[in-house]
Structure formats: C-alpha cells, structure tokens
Amino acid sequence: xxxxxxxxxxxxxxxxxxxxxxxxxxxxxxxxxxxxxxxxxxxxxxxxxxxxxxxxxxxxxxxxxxxxxxxxxxxxxxxxxxxxxxxxxxxxxxxxxxxxxxxxxxxxxxxxxxxxxx
Amino acid sequence: xxxxxxxxxxxxxxxxxxxxxxxxxxxxxxxxxxxxxxxxxxxxxxxxxxxxxxxxxxxxxxxxxxxxxxxxxxxxxxxxxxxxxxxxxxxxxxxxxxxxxxxxxxxxxxx
Numbered sequence: 001x002x003x004x005x006x007x008x009x010x011x012x013x014x015x016x017x018x019x020x021x022x023x024x025x026x027x028x029x030x031x032x033x034x035x036x037x038x039x040x041x042x043x044x045x046x047x048x049x050x051x052x053x054x055x056x057x058x059x060x061x062x063x064x065x066x067x068x069x070x071x072x073x074x075x076x077x078x079x080x081x082x083x084x085x086x087x088x089x090x091x092x093x094x095x096x097x098x099x100x101x102x103x104x105x106x107x108x109x110x111x112x113x114x115x116x117x118x
Numbered sequence: 119x120x121x122x123x124x125x126x127x128x129x130x131x132x133x134x135x136x137x138x139x140x141x142x143x144x145x146x147x148x149x150x151x152x153x154x155x156x157x158x159x160x161x162x163x164x165x166x167x168x169x170x171x172x173x174x175x176x177x178x179x180x181x182x183x184x185x186x187x188x189x190x191x192x193x194x195x196x197x198x199x200x201x202x203x204x205x206x207x208x209x210x211x212x213x214x215x216x217x218x219x220x221x222x223x224x225x226x227x228x229x
Binding site for chain 2 (some may be wrong): 046060099110
C-alpha cells in the first residue's frame with residue numbers, strides 16, 4: 001500500500017524558513033510525479049508545486065521564487081523548502097502522488113500544518 | 119492560466135440526486151481532463167472521478183462525471199444521496215504551463 005507521511009510543519013515567524021518532508025512507502029518518489037498541495041484554514045485546496053520524475057519543477061505563482069521542491073532518492077523522500085514565509089502561507093500542506101502523465105492526484109498524505117505568525 | 123468556478127454550497131435530501139458544476143473561464147473544458155475530489159472534515163481529499171468521467175475502483179456508481187462543451191463546464195452528479203456523501207467537493211484540471219488548477223470547492227449538505 002502507498003503511504004505518504006508529511007512532517008516538518010510548525011509555528012514560524014514571518015520572513016522565516018521551514019522545510020517540509022514527505023516520506024514515501026509503497027512507491028518510488030524518483031519515478032513518480034510528486035506534488036505539494038496546501039489548504040489554508042477553512043479554505044479550499046491550492047496546488048503549490050510539482051516535481052516530475054525527470055527532474056523538472058513547476059510552481060504556483062504565489063510561491064515561485066520562495067519555495068523549492070526537491071527529493072532525496074536514497075531516502076525516498078520529497079521536500080518543500082519554504083523561505084520568506086508570509087502569513088498567507090499558513091495552511092495544511094499535503095504531499096500527493098500524481099497518476100503519471102495524467103495530472104491528477106492519486107494518493108495523498110495526511111498533511112502537516114504550517115502557521116506563520118509573530 | 120484559467121480558473122474553475124464552483125457553487126459555494128449545495129444541499130439536497132437523502133435519496134435524491136445532486137449535481138455540482140465546475141465552469142472554466144477561458145479555454146475549452148475539453149482541452150484537459152477534469153477530476154473531482156471528495157474531502158470530509160479533518161481528512162485528506164480522495165478521488166471520486168478522474169479523467170472527466172472515470173470512477174476509481176471502490177467509488178460507488180452513484181458518482182458520475184461529465185463535461186459540457188456548450189457551457190464549458192464539468193459536472194459531478196451523485197444519485198441516491200446518503201448522509202455519508204456530505205463533504206466538500208473540488209474539481210481540478212491543469213493548464214499548458216504544467217500548473218494544476220483547483221476549483222474553489224462546494225460544500226454538499228445532505229439534509
């Protein structure tokens with residue numbers, strides 16, 4: 001069975017940095033399209049970033065230049081490095097595996113909460 | 119980029135059929151597949167419809183999806199409503215810039 005477990009969330013001050021991790025089991029991160037999706041409290045889903053198996057990366061306009069998606073193949077783990085954090089980045093961050101070449105989310109983690117506040 | 123617009127909320131009685139729309143504001147709805155996700159409070163989303171009208175294994179056939187080029191919209195229909203269907207529903211597609219796009223979500227109340 002596929003399992004995605006996010007970690008690294010917490011309370012951080014505006015302007016700070018945080019790195020989220022998504023440990024995968026039952027799938028190989030490096031051969032899949034892996035995304036981060038976030039959900040602000042009481043709000044809808046918002047796609048953040050994707051890392052393709054070939055290494056290409058794409059970002060939502062709201063985070064481009066501040067967030068970096070990456071993976072560690074040896075640890076089978078996906079990451080999201082978040083810099084210059086703003087209050088509006090506060091959300092539950094989900095890691096998700098996409099159906100290859102189909103651009104939809106097939107498996108989701110349970111999410112990790114990031115709160116940006118002074 | 120384009121936007122997907124959903125009604126904020128819908129409500130219907132148990133046993134009835136409800137339809138949730140998802141309208142694309144630019145470009146053709148048929149250009150890229152549309153998916154639908156169900157999200158219950160405190161849980162991660164799960165897919166109920168993929169690639170416009172395909173049900174993943176385990177999703178009851180009470181759930182169906184369609185697209186309508188004349189209104190440039192996708193729809194999710196749920197028949198024989200059950201109280202367990204009460205949840206938030208999101209449509210999702212993608213654009214030519216490799217961006218994934220979500221609709222704003224619809225809260226379904228089964229009363």
